[in-house]
Amino acid sequence: MKDVEQLATHVLALHQPGSSQTPLVSGVLGASNDVQAVAIWLNEFNGATQRNYRKEAERFLMWLQWRGLNGLKQVTRLDIADYQAFLAAPPASWLGHRYKRTDARWRPFNKPLSEASQRQAMIVLNAMFSYLVAGQYLPANPIALVRGKRRGARRHEQLIERYLEVDTWQLVWQQVQSMPGQTKRARDQAERCRFLFSLLYLLAPRVSEVANQSMNSFRLYKGRWWWFVTGKGGKQARVPVSQEMLAALKRYRLYLGLSELPPIDDDSPLLRSVTGRNGVTANMVYRIVKGVFAEVAALQSDTYIRQQLQRASTHWLRHTSITHADEAGVSLKHLSKAARHEKLETTAIYQHAEDQQWHDDWSRLRIIKSGPEGG
CATH class of the missing domain: 1.10.443.10 (Intergrase catalytic core)
Structure with missing residues (x-):
């Protein structure tokens, strides 16, 4: 298997949107490889959204090479399950302190991803696969099968927790x-x-x-x-x-x-x-x-x-x-x-x-009652 430095170098073109390696085309995609296709997708975004999406896409492309898989077109539903497990426990060689992307000490992760971060990674990759399918670069989206198992569930189960009291x-x-x-x-x-x-x-x-x-x-x-x-x-x-x-x-x-x-x-x-x-x-x-x-x-x-x-x-x-x-x-x-x-x-x-009101109301239920009736 290639080491992390070699894998990172291979997909560094994702950090150069708009270069000759990442042509923007109208209609269906004109990409000849995965890095070009993903870079075209990333050019649909800007700012923090683009940076976050690029991070997730780069990790996934590096993982494909690390596993010896033959690019995005060969990814199966079982591969997606393996990647989800990988996010929860990446090897030590993939972990490190925060350095600039061009620094040789840079690593894709600074720690294993939490469940919330794992879900976010899969949401981003699902969007990427869907885009590449729509652009006729990929034949199918394997992550759609994962989402299909949850059909009928609420789209947003989790309340936003990333806020300050x-x-x-x-x-x-x-x-x-x-x-x-x-x-x-x-x-x-x-x-x-x-x-x-x-x-x-x-x-x-x-x-x-x-x-x-x-x-x-x-x-x-x-x-x-x-x-x-x-x-x-x-x-x-x-x-x-x-x-x-x-x-x-x-x-x-x-x-x-x-x-x-x-x-x-x-x-x-x-x-x-x-x-x-x-x-x-x-x-x-x-x-x-x-x-x-x-x-x-x-x-x-x-x-x-x-x-x-x-x-x-x-x-x-x-x-x-x-x-x-x-x-x-x-x-x-x-x-x-x-x-x-x-x-x-x-x-x-x-x-x-509403949750706070519900919590307050439910707190009225007590094992030992206070007041005259409680004794």
Whole structure:
């Protein structure tokens, strides 16, 4: 069997979308090998979604070679079962600390995947296989057989768990508000961070949407302010801007030396580098958020909160926003429109309030009753 370094080199082209090795074609796929076919699929996405999908696809292609299987066209239902078992317990040679993808010490995993991560990996691979079947590159999708066994089951069985409780979110916000500003650079970073966290919590954007928007994405429409966003799949949408969000925008713009509110022709970057001129990448947004979470986690004595913050990422704030909006009483219809979900069922998995009420009601059942009747 090839070692991990050889396997990784073989599929490195996945990290170079748009190169001559990954042609984009109209209609059915024009790929001559698995790496090209998967790269074409990956070019349908961008930002964090593309990075996550690429990671899962690369792991699977490496595993195929490691097992000596002859490419995607030969994958069977039994191979999929073997891969699921592999994700739960990859060999030690596949595990390592986090390094850059081009570093020789890089490994596909830093630890075996949890059940939730295993499910996510199979969801991504199912989407990949379905795309390649639709593009007539593959004859069939073996993962469809796995899903077929669950026909009739609810599509979203699990409630979203990757969110911060209200008290934990308050700890994060307090940290953001108290960021030091002894130097000009520190003040620049603190003001940018304050605006970013306001944006992520009050508008529930995806990280790619934050990095790619301009100042005039905030617009006055029918007497009220809205955030006009180009979201997943290039879809246009608008999200209501609350007075709190509007105040955060004004504060950030005034700090940058701009007018309180953006004119319609202000197409400058919404979120700026510390110099205040250039925009920031999705990766920078991710690193800023992870840095704050790490700072808050280091201050916590509660193990659960500390571990939750260590795991949390930028997308957790989108989940947190939607979940807290539900708990605040926002209707499912408006919650779905703000989250920009195509189906109400997708938004419903964020609804935890009913479970909490159910839990409180059920807690009335007690072995030993209190009061006069209980003795």
